[in-house]
Amino acid sequence: MSEGEMARLMEEVEEKKKLIATIRNKPWRMKRRLVLLREAQQFVDKFEGALGKGKGRKWYAYKVMMTKKWIKFQRDFENFRTACIPWERKIKEVESHFGSSVASYFIFLRWMYGMNLVLFGLTFGLVVMPEVLMGLPYGSIPRKTVPRAEQDTAQDYSVLMDFNGYCKYSVLFYGYYNNQRTIGLLKFRLPLAYLMVGLGTFGYSLMLVIRTMAKNADVGGGDGDEGEFTFAWKMFTSWDYLIGNAETADNKYASITTSFKESIVDEQENQKDENIHLRRFLRVLANFLITCSLGGSGYLIYFVVKRSQEFANRDDLSWYEKNELELIMSLLGLVCPPLFETIAELEDYHPRIALKWQLGRIFALFLGNLYTFLFALFDEVNTKLEEEGSIKNASIWAMKEYYANFSLPVNDSDATPPPMDPGDVILGPCWETAVGIEFVKLTVSDIQVTYLTILIGDFARAVIVRFLNYCWCWDLEAGFPSYGEFDISGNVLGLVFNQGMIWMGAFYAPGLVGINVLRLLSSMYYQCWAVMATNVPHERVFKASKSNNFYMGLLLLVLFLSLLPVVYTIMSLPPSFDCGPFSGKEKMFDVIMETIDLDLPAFMGTLFSYAANPGLIIPAVLLMVLAIYYLNSTSEAYQNANMELKKKMQMARDEEKNRRNNTDSTNQVMKDLEDLLPNRSLAPPALPEPAEKPKEPEGKPTKTRGGAAGKGVDLQKDVSLASSNPNAREPVTRAPGARGRGQPPGGRGRGGPPPR
Amino acid sequence: MGNKQTIFTDEQLDAYQVNSFCRLHGRYHELAPHLVPMDYTNEPDCKIPLALIVNMPELKENPFRDRIVESFSEDGMGNLSFNEFVDMFSVLSEMAPRELKAIYAFKIYDFNVDNYLCKEDLEKTLNKLTKEELTPEEVELVCEKTIEEADLDGDSKLSYADFENMITRAPDFLRYLVFVETDASKPCLCMHLSIFIILQYFTLLCTKNKIICSTLLLTNAFLICKIF
Numbered sequence: 001m002s003e004g005e006m007a008r009l010m011e012e013v014e015e016k017k018k019l020i021a022t023i024r025n026k027p028w029r030m031k032r033r034l035v036l037l038r039e040a041q042q043f044v045d046k047f048e049g050a051l052g053k054g055k056g057r058k059w060y061a062y063k064v065m066m067t068k069k070w071i072k073f074q075r076d077f078e079n080f081r082t083a084c085i086p087w088e089r090k091i092k093e094v095e096s097h098f099g100s101s102v103a104s105y106f107i108f109l110r111w112m113y114g115m116n117l118v119l120f121g122l123t124f125g126l127v128v129m130p131e132v133l134m135g136l137p138y139g140s141i142p143r144k145t146v147p148r149a150e151q152d153t154a155q156d157y158s159v160l161m162d163f164n165g166y167c168k169y170s171v172l173f174y175g176y177y178n179n180q181r182t183i184g185l186l187k188f189r190l191p192l193a194y195l196m197v198g199l200g201t202f203g204y205s206l207m208l209v210i211r212t213m214a215k216n217a218d219v220g221g222g223d224g225d226e227g228e229f230t231f232a233w234k235m236f237t238s239w240d241y242l243i244g245n246a247e248t249a250d251n252k253y254a255s256i257t258t259s260f261k262e263s264i265v266d267e268q269e270n271q272k273d274e275n276i277h278l279r280r281f282l283r284v285l286a287n288f289l290i291t292c293s294l295g296g297s298g299y300l301i302y303f304v305v306k307r308s309q310e311f312a313n314r315d316d317l318s319w320y321e322k323n324e325l326e327l328i329m330s331l332l333g334l335v336c337p338p339l340f341e342t343i344a345e346l347e348d349y350h351p352r353i354a355l356k357w358q359l360g361r362i363f364a365l366f367l368g369n370l371y372t373f374l375f376a377l378f379d380e381v382n383t384k385l386e387e388e389g390s391i392k393n394a395s396i397w398a399m400k401e402y403y404a405n406f407s408l409p410v411n412d413s414d415a416t417p418p419p420m421d422p423g424d425v426i427l428g429p430c431w432e433t434a435v436g437i438e439f440v441k442l443t444v445s446d447i448q449v450t451y452l453t454i455l456i457g458d459f460a461r462a463v464i465v466r467f468l469n470y471c472w473c474w475d476l477e478a479g480f481p482s483y484g485e486f487d488i489s490g491n492v493l494g495l496v497f498n499q500g501m502i503w504m505g506a507f508y509a510p511g512l513v514g515i516n517v518l519r520l521l522s523s524m525y526y527q528c529w530a531v532m533a534t535n536v537p538h539e540r541v542f543k544a545s546k547s548n549n550f551y552m553g554l555l556l557l558v559l560f561l562s563l564l565p566v567v568y569t570i571m572s573l574p575p576s577f578d579c580g581p582f583s584g585k586e587k588m589f590d591v592i593m594e595t596i597d598l599d600l601p602a603f604m605g606t607l608f609s610y611a612a613n614p615g616l617i618i619p620a621v622l623l624m625v626l627a628i629y630y631l632n633s634t635s636e637a638y639q640n641a642n643m644e645l646k647k648k649m650q651m652a653r654d655e656e657k658n659r660r661n662n663t664d665s666t667n668q669v670m671k672d673l674e675d676l677l678p679n680r681s682l683a684p685p686a687l688p689e690p691a692e693k694p695k696e697p698e699g700k701p702t703k704t705r706g707g708a709a710g711k712g713v714d715l716q717k718d719v720s721l722a723s724s725n726p727n728a729r730e731p732v733t734r735a736p737g738a739r740g741r742g743q744p745p746g747g748r749g750r751g752g753p754p755p756r
Numbered sequence: 757m758g759n760k761q762t763i764f765t766d767e768q769l770d771a772y773q774v775n776s777f778c779r780l781h782g783r784y785h786e787l788a789p790h791l792v793p794m795d796y797t798n799e800p801d802c803k804i805p806l807a808l809i810v811n812m813p814e815l816k817e818n819p820f821r822d823r824i825v826e827s828f829s830e831d832g833m834g835n836l837s838f839n840e841f842v843d844m845f846s847v848l849s850e851m852a853p854r855e856l857k858a859i860y861a862f863k864i865y866d867f868n869v870d871n872y873l874c875k876e877d878l879e880k881t882l883n884k885l886t887k888e889e890l891t892p893e894e895v896e897l898v899c900e901k902t903i904e905e906a907d908l909d910g911d912s913k914l915s916y917a918d919f920e921n922m923i924t925r926a927p928d929f930l931r932y933l934v935f936v937e938t939d940a941s942k943p944c945l946c947m948h949l950s951i952f953i954i955l956q957y958f959t960l961l962c963t964k965n966k967i968i969c970s971t972l973l974l975t976n977a978f979l980i981c982k983i984f
Contacts, residue, residue: 024846027859029830030839064851071850231901233926235881236865236919241818241848249817257886264894267901657908
């Protein structure tokens with residue numbers, strides 16, 4: 001065989017091989033594929049021998065098998081990973097029936113549970129366990145023993161429910177911990193660990209919240225702005241072909257329907273166009289009304305707190321006056337949110353935006369709650385601090401008396417008296433434990449109120465509506481009261497404020513985090529059940545905003561608010577003299593100074609003292625402020641660039657659509673261009689020479705009609721693509737010479753009506 | 757799997773290039789044992805009707821099962837020969853390329869088989885997807901929006917070019933139009949779990965601690981509940 005033939009043969013063999021490799025990708029019927037495949041394989045077999053061995057087939061089969069195994073492994077691993085996320089199926093079920101906004105609450109709850117679990121691990125592992133394992137047991141020192149006076153009632157249920165008695169003198173609270181610098185064989189520094197864990201709780205929470213916010217900001221490209229093909233993708237790619245289970249299929253149908261409804265709501269909001277001025281006026285009015293009511297409730301709270309301070313000094317109080325504060329707070333909490341919702345209907349926002357406004361307003365209202373609580377707490381702390389002074393003297397006096405009395409019965413002044421029985425020592429008021437008890441009581445009562453509200457407000461209501469409907473005059477299910485809808489804003493705020501309480505109280509009651517973990521766990525199951533069993537979906541199901549950043553923002557605010565009191569007490573209030581890990585010190589953070597002095601090498605001490613110098617700290621703060629400003633401006637620049645790119649993409653898409661779509665406008669432009677051309681008929685008669693020229697271009701069109709030569713013909717082609725162009729048919733059937741109007745300016749003279 | 761030699765010749769096996777080929781034949785045979793012969797060496801010409809095929813577990817819950825089978829059958833009525841059966845599984849497997857899936861997806865959603873997705877096709881698709889839970893106005897709105905989004909040449913229906921342009925940009929498409937022939941995920945997970953348990957046994961032997969033992973038992977119970 002000659003060289004050329006060899007080359008040609010090799011080419012053909014390559015082609016056939018490529019065909020064999022890609023035959024699976026062709027959308028042909030199986031029979032045709034088989035026939036062609038057989039042909040190609042025979043050809044390759046026949047001629048490959050002549051050209052040289054090829055080992056394609058076995059290697060190909062092996063590669064295919066390995067690829068398939070790899071894909072399968074990846075799929076299994078993904079499934080395994082998804083199966084490990086707790087409650088994923090539950091949340092998906094809720095999402096499919098109630099929409100993504102309700103599901104976003106449960107996702108938030110799950111995230112909180114994760115964070116609390118880590119905090120619990122920290123507290124439990126570094127503070128509670130060492131004290132239990134390596135510290136002194138119950139009953140050995142005064143702070144760990146129930147005082148003799150209370151010992152009779154210490155086991156009573158009512159006392160335990162109030163977190164007194166045995167509860168008060170247990171690991172749950174601050175007062176139990178001993179102030180020994182190191183405990184056990186490992187020389188574990190408990191006071192230092194206590195302080196570090198307390199501060200580390202805040203640090204970790206802060207870091208986690210900000211990291212989640214940053215991650216969400218990355219993912220979310222704006223509310224509801226998915227760009228192109230929202231509905232098309234929903235229609236063609238939403239069904240999961242792997243579903244083989246009837247129940248899963250039902251869930252999938254529900255979730256697809258809900259998802260369509262959400263998009264329809266979004267679309268209807270977009271299509272709404274009403275009187276802008278009226279809407280603006282109504283919105284201003286609504287905001288004004290709500291600000292008034294918020295101001296009114298704030299003043300009412302302040303007034304009631306002042307009155308309660310006066311009442312604290314009097315003794316003859318009626319029931320109402322005793323409980324006035326709690327009553328007013330609960331009343332405000334019950335009345336204001338529905339009031340805000342009713343006023344908000346004036347504003348006529350997209351449901352997602354309306355939810356955010358509602359959340360913000362109720363948050364402002366609940367800040368008033370927080371204010372009263374903290375105020376009362378600080379009052380109590382101050383009274384206890386005053387008490388402490390007097391009790392300190394009293395206990396030292398009692399100790400001296402005990403030793404004096406002891407030496408009388410035993411006439412042996414050499415014997416050392418046994419230490420006083422721990423139950424008899426007069427204990428100081430221990431304000432930290434009192435604060436911790438307040439927080440724990442608040443959390444527990446919050447849990448009880450939430451669960452009871454769900455039980456009565458949702459479950460009992462659903463049962464009544466369902467069963468009383470048979471014998472009632474009007475339709476209970478359609479009219480009042482009907483089934484409840486899931487209150488997203490109330491629940492989210494409850495969660496956020498609860499977490500604020502935990503952050504504030506965790507320093508004074510290490511057991512509080514454990515209680516919260518249990519509460520979140522049970523809350524998840526309970527609320528999932530309650531939602532599925534007793535609630536109905538919202539009338540207008542709306543898509544949650546892609547980022548959860550609004551909830552995170554609220555959480556961050558609450559984190560800062562709860563950080564302030566704790567840091568204040570650590571820095572300025574003196575710790576109790578006889579309870580807790582910092583007893584005996586001037587200020588709580590003296591532990592750190594002690595550690596630096598005693599445990600760390602000398603140069604670290606000098607290093608820290610330099611670092612604490614105001615002369616160093618102020619420039620550092622300035623530097624950070626500048627860095628923030630710089631990062632802010634860069635991020636703004638990126639956002640602007642982003643917007644420009646999006647606009648460009650949108651323009652490109654529109655252009656493409658218009659090019660293929662809008663035939664009339666292009667045709668109209670062409671017509672307008674034509675009209676603007678100078679009218680040659682009005683020009684002076686052409687000289688013979690120029691008359692020659694028109695003849696030449698006349699020849700061209702006959703040649704170039706079939707193909708695309710110059711710009712002129714292209715333009716013709718473009719126009720002829722447009723199906724509704726009435727002139728388009730003509731260039732194809734008649735000679736270009738007959739078409740006067742469609743000629744480009746250059747060829748205007750050819751064939752047209754140049755007057756001879 | 758049976759004795760390969762008696763069902764297919766080596767040549768036929770090579771030609772099909774499908775990995776779980778014998779399993780497929782087993783399933784084809786199971787659907788209609790009296791119709792399908794065991795011996796395929798002579799390439800017999802038998803077809804299984806639509807009603808039998810849509811009872812397969814992969815297709816049973818699918819709202820588009822009728823259309824899927826119809827688009828792979830040569831006569832358009834849903835009667836599949838073995839070649840077409842293999843074709844269906846091959847296209848709907850993980851190995852098939854995106855373009856191929858897009859072509860067949862277009863055929864599946866084209867209810868009136870006119871090579872265009874017109875409004876009636878879209879309405880039927882939507883009603884099948886939502887089990888007719890949406891009101892007629894909502895259906896109208898969705899179909900209009902879909903055509904508005906995807907139609908490039910302005911003829912109020914989607915040609916294949918429009919469809920392909922839209923579907924190739926979809927993030928989820930490739931993951932979804934997929935079957936898995938047998939449910940092999942459970943055995944795989946069981947294998948992983950058994951390895952995990954063996955490792956735990958060895959750690960237990962080393963530490964002999966009650967607390968660790970009970971925590972490991974709890975985690976095992978939790979994982980088993982999760983999987984099953």
